[in-house]
Each structure stands twice: as C-alpha cells, then as structure tokens.
Amino acid sequence: MLNNISIGQYFPGDSIIHKLDPRTKILFTLMFIVSIFISKGFLCFFLIAAFAYLCMRISKISLKFIVRGLKPILFIVAFTFLLNLFLSSGDDVIVKWGVLSITFTGIRNALFMAVRLILLVTCTQLLTLTTSPIQLTDGLERLFTPFKKIGFPAHELAMMMSIALRFIPTLIEETDKITKAQKARGADFESGGVIKRVKAMIPLLVPLFVGAFRRADELAMAMEARCYRGGTGRTKMRPLTYRKADYCAFGISFMLLLVVIALNILNVF
Amino acid sequence: MTWCANISVMGFEDMKEAIISAKDLSFRYEGKESYAVDHVNIEIEKGSFVAVLGRNGSGKSTFAKLLNVLIEPTEGEISVCSLQPKTEDDAFAIRQKCGMVFQNPDNQMVATIVEEDVAFGCENLGVAPGEIVRRVDWSLRTVGMEEYRKAAPHMLSGGQKQRIAIAGVIAMLPEVIVFDESTSMLDPSGRQDIFDLAMRLNKENNVTVLWITHFMEEAAKCDRVIVMDQGRVKMDGTAREVFSDPKKIEKFGLEAPDMAKLAEALRKEGLDLKDGIITVDEMEVELCRLLSKI
Known part of the structure; x- marks a missing residue:
C-alpha cells in the first residue's frame, strides 16, 4: 500500500x-x-x-x-x-x-x-x-528569515513542516497496522451509517494518537541527543x-x- | 589459563584513561520513591566495548540518558570525556562527544531524505557546509549505505534505518557511542549487522562503545559486561567472568548464554569441560578436545 x-x-x-x-x-x-x-x-x-x-x-x-x-x-x-x-x-x-x-x-x-x-x-x-515539499520548506524558511526580528518563528515552522512530512508515511503505515489489528479482533469499519462508522473509528484513532505522542517524545529526545537546540548557530549542508x-x-x-x-x-x- | 589471559587484558585496560566516570551517580524520576539509578560508581576506559545488561526497569536506559545529559542526575557526578554537565553548553559539548543510537529506528530520523538526516547533527553543531558534505559522504560509506543517500527513510528496512542513525551519530565525530537497545526491534540478521558495525567502529575508529542490551549472545562478545538490576551495578567483569555462573545471573532476571547453560548441564552429567565456555566456537573446540581424548 x-x-x-x-x-x-x-x-x-x-x-x-x-x-x-x-x-x-x-x-x-x-x-x-x-x-x-x-x-x-x-x-x-x-x-x-x-x-x-x-x-x-x-x-x-x-x-x-x-x-x-x-x-x-x-x-x-x-x-x-x-x-x-x-x-x-x-x-x-x-x-x-x-x-x-x-x-x-x-x-x-x-x-x-x-x-x-x-x-x-x-x-x-x-x-x-x-x-519537492522539502525544498519548498527550505525556501519558505529562508524567505521568512528576515521576519525573525519581529518574532516570526521561521525556523521552527520549517522544522515542524519537515518533521510532519517525514512522519506522514510512518503514521499511515501505523494506521494500516492498527486497522488490521482491530479488524482481526472483529472491528467493523465498513458497514453501517455515517455515525456508526465514525464511532468505529475510535478504536483506531485512540491508539494512533497515543502512538504519535510517544513518537513525538522519543523524537524530541533523539533530536536533543544530536545537539539540536533550535535554529541559532545552525548551518546547512546545502545552503540555498x-x-x-x-x-x-x-x-x-x-x-x-x-x-x-x-x-x-x-x-x- | 583463561583466567591469566583475563588478568593481562584487564591490566592493559587499566592503563588506559577513563572516558566515562560516574561517582555515586543517582537518578530518581519525579514522584517515585526508589532510585532508577542508585549510586552507581563506574569507570569506562577509552576504546573499550562494554555491554550493559539488565532486565526491563533495571535502570540501564536511564543510565544511558544520564550519560548523554538528556536527564540530569539527582545526586552524584558524571563526567564524560572529562566534561561535567554544569551548564547548557557543557551538555551540548558532551552530546557531541557522546553520541546515542536509540531503540526505535523510526523515531530518531528527522529528515525526509537519508543524507539530510545524516547531516542533521553536523548542522546543529554549526559545521561548515563543505565539511558537512565530506562527513556525510564518509559516514554513509562507513556504514555501507552510500547508494541510499537520496532514499526516503520509510523505504528502508529497520536495520538500514539503524545504519543511517549510526551514520548520523558518527558524522558528529563522537568519542563514545551509546547504543540503547538499538537492535531489539530488528530481525536477527539486522541485529547481527548492527552489532558487527559497532564492533568495527570500535576496532577501526577507536570509538568507545556502550552496548545496552538484553541479548546475552551479544553481550558475550563484548570486552566487559556490566549487569544492572534495581538501579545498581550487580556484576562487572569480563563476559567470561559474568557468564560462567548461570545461576547467579538468573537472579537478576537474565538468562545465561545457551552455551554456558549447556556447559553447565554437561558438567552435571560428568563431562570434564573447562570453565568459562560462552560461545559456540569455544564449545566446539572443547568438545573436539574431549572427543580426541577418547
């Protein structure tokens, strides 16, 4: 998939x-x-x-x-x-x-x-x-850098965007896994009216969110372990x-x- | 005979300087009564390959986080590469000297492209762009992932992702790498790969390795094994010393390597096996020796 x-x-x-x-x-x-x-x-x-x-x-x-x-x-x-x-x-x-x-x-x-x-x-x-989305993010970060002086979080936004892009496939994969696991336990995502189907999503969304928060926690730690401390003093491998x-x-x-x-x-x- | 060999190895190690030293190092999570790491005194020599063993909740991962200043000690002192984490800048310097590879390969990759992820640490350190490219090239070559430099992380296998994580760490040119159960989510072949890679970095690049694990087979191949339980160091010595007594190690919720258990069982049946057999190779040699006697 x-x-x-x-x-x-x-x-x-x-x-x-x-x-x-x-x-x-x-x-x-x-x-x-x-x-x-x-x-x-x-x-x-x-x-x-x-x-x-x-x-x-x-x-x-x-x-x-x-x-x-x-x-x-x-x-x-x-x-x-x-x-x-x-x-x-x-x-x-x-x-x-x-x-x-x-x-x-x-x-x-x-x-x-x-x-x-x-x-x-x-x-x-x-x-x-x-x-590519990542180039776009880079470009936007650099374009908005002058606005840092008035407190615009250019680097932080760009970092958020690239992390989001990085984790979309991972989270889709996880959704797929949870869906299968819940189906194996007899969950029914396909039949019934709108309300019933939305309700059926709860056992899918709860583990997904819990997992996402855990991931965020671990990722923050991994980033810190690799000396991340915000945009100040940071260089780029391929500066624009x-x-x-x-x-x-x-x-x-x-x-x-x-x-x-x-x-x-x-x-x- | 093996004992003598150990003495000489230990003697040699003692001469080297300690790269990590912990004095009464303790850590207690907020709201908990007991210490997660309880007055640990340890010195780790430069260039050694040390396994830290322990069951879940034994405090081994907390110990790893203390080394990297991801958490600050409640009591006691820690010094890494003769740096003590007194200020934010010290912590920054320590994290550069002491890299860390985590358990879940997915949750430690930041970028959408492999080479960007490898560069992440260097970028944070403020390394010049040309130098970053050189270091990324070198680290990807070292971990054998050059052909994946433009790949997306989610297309890689768990073992490959861990290789990339290692590349990201070695690009920062650390002196110590802490592997915090880095192989526990991998399949056996991936596990072996990552362990061999860590071994190679230790031998060829003189990186000190702290290998936190609960796989005995891996620990059996390390220079030194530290067993932790309930936040304390319970055993500390060569793999042979630690594993030669399967009963003792089982007390700490661990299982001795298969060969140590087999040797114990065979000895009970009256076979005259020498002490300290922990790997398949050693068992093979010993059994052949016995067979040739018959």
Missing part, C-alpha cells in the same frame, strides 16, 4: 525549472498570481497562459498532471461560472427567465472568472510540481544560493508583470 507513496504532487525531473532555487520559484509564482489578479482582459490571460505553457514544456511536465490537479477545483469553477452567468447585471439581455437572466456582460464575467481560477491553480501547480538562472527567472517574471501592467494601462483587451 505504501511502497511508493508520494507526498504533495512533486514530479521529479532535472529541467532548468526544477533546478531553480525554491525561493526564486516561490517569488516567481507570486509574480504570476499578482499578474493574474491585476489582469483586466483576455489578452493578458492569453499571454500568461502561453507563458505558463512554456514553463510547463521546459519542465517536461505533461498536461495530464496539470489537468489532474485541476479536478478538485472543477466544482468551484463551475459554481462561480454559473453564478456570474446568471447574476451579472447588464442591459444587454439575451435570455430572461424570471429573476435569472443571461447577459453578454454575464457571459464575459463568467468566462473571465473561470479562466482566472484555472490559471491561478495552474500556476501554483507549476510550483508544487517542480519543487541564487545562481545566474535564478536572476534570469526573476527578470523574466518581472517583465511579465510589467507587460501585464502596460496592457492594462493601455486598455488593450
């Missing part, structure tokens, strides 16, 4: 984009998101989509992965689409049906919102598909460094943002 569990949706590869510094990719994605939010027209969207497609090709990720990642938000997209379609106000009514009416503005707004949502998710997916490609990526993403702003100002749709 667990032999090749993958956390997140990281798609390993060795393209230029994969090798970029995680901080670059996070900031790049932020630029992307800002560009999408300030875009007022479809031309901007077309530009951004073309750019995202280019990134996708460079990182050798197939469209299949992106589409698969879009599935969970399909409902929200459809919902926003329908809301905008029927509830937008405008004079250019095409069909009127009681309080509901479809207008040209409505169709435009609905399409606009749907495309915006899809683009947003696609861009963030490009980040998570090309960056910006390289040429990172500066190029910054430049490109900044240009994209500028072009989108220019298009907006010029009102070219």
